[in-house]
Amino acid sequence: MPARVGVVTFPGSLDDRDALRAVELAGGEPVSLWHADPSLQGVDAVILPGGFSYGDYLRCGAIARFSPVMEAVIEHARSGGPVLGICNGFQVLCESHLLPGALLRNGGRRFTCLDQRLRVENAKTAWTTAYTEGAEVTIVLKNGEGRFYADERTLDALEAEGRVVARYLDANPNGSLRDIAGITNEGGNVVGLMPHPEHAVETLTGPGTDGLGFFTSVLEHAGLRS
């Protein structure tokens, strides 16, 4: 039986269907989760998708973290279950304190949509084992508030513990500190990523299939866990 991966829809989520499609393309069973439903329906892994939850009129992700489903997501994460936050989902993970730091308004002050080159720095997380460390991949980046920020001590700790999952190559698109595009928690089960791997799973509709590895990684991981 394929691993079941849930994708949460908050009001204002946009890339939820894309994440569901990516799970399916990777060979998993996609499961829709609803923000107001505290049940994770027994899924093996959870994705918090991109979008503008609640319009992001306050701080990005600041309201979504209080959704009933988030209690269950936090519990799932604390017990080692894989969670991937993409873009707005990354912001929700930071707001929920599952990951350190914050995502600020882009350095250029504008929303930007690019085919972004990244280097995978940590290929051991639940979401990145399909890659090799140092692999260079191209994945869609699209955000207005994607500048990763944390204090120096936190940044040093992230670096020392190998918790930087991916870094921007070429020009830093949003002014993220230390070119950070994604990070993980101590356990390597929770990953936050500003770029959108779910938009790089088909050559027809994306810049390539470099993003598929995030989804195949977690399926393999879930297989090992069960």
Next chain:
Amino acid sequence: MTTIEQPYAELGLKDDEYARILDILGRRPTDEELAMFSIMWSEHCSYKSSKVHLRRFGDAAVENARVLAGIGENAGVVEVGDGLAVTFKVESHNHPSFVEPYQGAATGVGGIVRDILAMGARPVAVMDSLRFGDATAPGTKRLVDGVVAGISFYGNCLGLPNVGGEVVFDPTYAGNPLVNALCLGVLPVERLHLAAASGEGNVVVLIGAKTGRDGIGGVSVLASATFAALEEGSESRRPAVQVGDPFTEKVLIECCLELYERGLVTGIQDLGGAGLTCATSETAAKGSGGMRVELDRVPLREPSMTAAEVLASESQERMLAIVRPEHLDEVLATCRRWGALATPIGEVTSGDRLVVTWHGDVVVDVPPKALADDGPVYERPMERPRDLDALQADTPDRLPRPANGAELRATLLRLAASPNLASKRWVTDQYDRYVQGNTVLAAPEDAGVLRLTESGSGVALALDGNGRYTRLDPYRGAQLALAEACRNVAAVGAVPIAATDCLNFGSPEDPQVMWQFAEAVRGLADGCVEMGTPVIGGNVSFYNQTGDVAINPTPVVGILGVIDDVARRTPMAFTDEGDTLLLLGTTRDELGGSEWAWSEHRHLGGLPPAVDFAAEKALGEILVAGSRDGMLSAAHDLADGGLAQALVESCVRGGRGARVVLPEGADPFGWLFSESAGRAVVAVPRSEELRFTEMCAARGFPCARIGVVVGDELEVQGQFSVPLGELRSAWDATLPSLFG
């Protein structure tokens, strides 16, 4: 009793229009009724100056089995196969975008999206056609920044991929920017919703945002007069611009789609320009005619609003649904689940009166058809512009042309870097083109291509216009816009099937503008018959002028095409070394209204290129066949800037050079920069070359081998060459350096 004069003139109504209202009602209108008439009979809502001309689209509409809904609905609908239909429409938000660029452009997107939603469709893509004053003029940067950021903010937050469009700079649009937004939606054929309120006892439910004081007078005053005609400066008109809340709209979309899915609404209408006035009178007029609305039940942002203000408010993100009483609870529960406010505000009644009460008092009692259908219709006087003969006689022949390879090279680079031809990435990178996961092609490709089904069928969309061509010859200019949009759709491999138009003109009260309008409509209607692409919806924007000076008449045409397998789409990039380059079509010395004449010499005169629809159709069929049979690696339509610009774009996009050879005896300048219509350049793998050229020969269509994809420079043999890097920096640098 003394009769106090009613303020109808301030509301935009003319003396004879007011007299007609008295006649219809047989009494003085109440304040509320007067407000409603002024809105519904405004140019914006009633099309009173354009109606007699727009009939041509209907008269000329070819019998087309695909068309499920046409002009007169919120948006036209065409069947595209696999049980699916597509609805699309382009609409202007010009005046609001000048007064308040960010919110004006944002709510332009919001408005057109609700039109699409009102047809029962899920919105799946947007596009914009934007025109500003001279790129370097003071004030342009502010407008560009605001408009692009507004579209980006609203469209991205709705999760709608932005797949193409245009950005044009020309001093004619200084003070009158054009912001035309297009939305495309998809629906199962059987779910088509029409905006009719029928069934006595059915409940009228207002869904979405609370009603506030924003946007009052938007259509009657802002969109139906020139700024100079407004007594105060445009800044004081800011309250007439609505304020957008895309999150509420996103929730509204998902909520309405669930209501459709579960069959819970019998009719639906969006609230846009003209707000509740338009939504209630139009749904009532299209249904049986009777409706009773308890206006005080409308949730207000501002409790001190008057009844007339509630009726006139253009607050965004609202829909009006007609619901059977037995479904009401379920509708309200669904809205609650999505966090969308829903309030029953009235019911469908027998009879033919729209009755509005306010805290128990009847404030409106009118036949809705009088509001919606019986507005004034004008046959405005027309006169051929007095300067047109002189303008057409002033051909570009007198302009100095580059005389040698070095001058040609410099011209090509200057044009590639000119604001109109330069890369628009600075704009399009602010838009999300990937969301929803079905974008197969997006800007700067010739057309946007979207996958609709898992089996790979899809649609293509292009949006084109050329104000300079239309200024020189409105009939031909409108046809050239149509021809270019069709060509763009065919270039990616799709068959053009339907059109939408946004007609941007000066004041209809100027006979010379009215003549331009009538000629453009006639040209477009005739052209649509020839191309088999009926106009199924659109919008007219008049009063785009400052003082006596109107903008160049600018009809913008959107074309929808269908493609069986999106995997077969043809991109514009030269990617495969060794591919043969073929030029399809006939190149004449046609530089009237060209980008070269304008950009290099600030010259606008002569006649625009000739249109030959038979050739356009033949070219389209060749491009579609080439795509379907896998014969093409790349195709790019030739338009502004001619062959030279097409080669620059395809080389840079693909990161490959090209070597091209002038045909025997050709004038290098004309060959490179003429803007003759009906042409495209294609890259064909060697293995397919014979098959492709034989297909062209069999169809009697001109096809010339002009070179090969090779190396890392663009070389015009015997004339000049430019390294790819130099091309790329010329093309890419302009907009970032202008707008930061």
